Amino acid sequence: MEIELLVKLTSKAWSLKILSLLHSGVPGRQAALIAATGASRTSFASSLAHLGQLGLLEKNPGHGHPLRPEFRLTKKGIEAAAMAHRILEAVPDDAAVHLLRRSWVVPILAVTGTPQRFSNIRSGLAPVTDRALSQALSILEDQDWLKRDIIVSARTPFPIYHAANTGWHINQAIGLSV
Template sequence: MDIELLVNITSKAWALKILALLDSGVPGRQAPLLAATQASRTSFAASLSHLVQLGLLEKNPGHGHPLRPEFRLTPAGEAAASVAGRIMKIAPDDDAFAIIRRSWAVPILAVTHSPERFSGIKSGLGTITDRALSQSLCILEDKAWLKREIDVSQRAPFPVYHAANAGRKISHAIGLSH
């Protein structure tokens, strides 16, 4: 999975959980998925539609009612669902999932598999704003999923960030080609 796809998937709050549920064998009908995610109908529908637009899900032809279709993973979706399943196993509780559900948390962990400066993280993610990156770094650092250290080897000291604890496990589970 490349970083651009990961950023796109995580831009909707429930997309990772939907993919993980489909990977674990939950039926592709809306009612079981909605119940398993415990999301609001609106958020769930937006995430499901987003996954269809990304080409990770498709309507299962010949199954389900026209107003209540059944969905299945596409080949690209199967690979993404496998990654989502590994991520959800690392952070199964509601507190951890609240962090994962944030738009930039998982992509930041993916690019901090090795120590990175703020500018390196930002360039690795592309479209993130300084404010969003700074807020996400603080949240991940407070959760102890990201470690901030000051590199004093240069003339001007600067902070570097790298995934730690559960954040490191998530980074490895994503397995971006580095």
């Protein structure tokens, strides 16, 4: 998966959870998915529409049995759903899963598999603002998913960031070669 698609995918709070549930066999019906995610109807509908716009999810064509799934994964969506499932499995407890719903958390972890400077992370995640990136880095560092080291061997010391602990496992689950 390209970083641009990952950024777009994670811009809606419930996208990863919806894809993961579909991957794990939850029926592609709106009621079942809403119940399994615990999302509000409005945010769920927004995430579902977003997945459709990205071409990862489609309405099931035709008429049929009332238990027929309303939505199904596309070929591209099957790959994204497997990745979303791996990401959610990498998080040790449900209390930390809420962090994955923040917009820049997963893309930052995707690009910090190797030590990166702030400017490299920003250029790798082109639409991110300095403020949003700084806040996300701080949150990830507080959660201990990201490690910040200061390189003092250069003329001007500078920080570098790299995924650690659960952040490293999420980076590996994404499998993005950046």
